Amino acid sequence: MPRIAIRKSRGSGVMVEGVVGLMMVIGGTVLAVVLLLNAIAATYNKEKIGFVANTAAVYAGTLPNNAARQGLVTAKVNQLLAGMALHASNTTVTVSDLTITTRPAVKVTVATSLPTLLFASFSSVLPSSIRTSDTAVAFNRCWFWGYGVGIHPLGPRWTSPITNATGALPADKKPAWTVLIPVSESQLR
16 A cells, blocks of 8 residues: 655744744844945045045145144144044044155144944944044155245345245255246346
């Protein structure tokens, strides 16, 4: 006599295992997407911080090396961060001088904390902010290491950019170059 296979009922346990497995896959996928979005946002923000550091270094290169420079550069960095809609916190700016092949330069390091995306929903997995920093170097402007003196035959001498009240070069032992500005005969009449 042929045997008839009787299928046993598995009950509702299979359905529960399927739903739990599906929820684990969906939860893992959502978490992976959130982590990917945060990695993309962190990379994008790192590029913005690099731009801010470079702009701050160029700005610091135009300022004389005095006590006010650090405060001015820090204020400029905070303005740039606010203007670029970055919600930065704990921002630190470090300005230091260095020399590159006998030319004076300035180095600016900007470090700040930026918030992560969807932190409130995944506070047990994601940090509330990511600390990022960047460093940029720029040469000081030429008037910090030399002067150019133009002499016009029809007018007074001019010194670029710094002179004292008498029109003479400052006594800081920086080199100076003299340039004669050519004049045509029609300008002499």
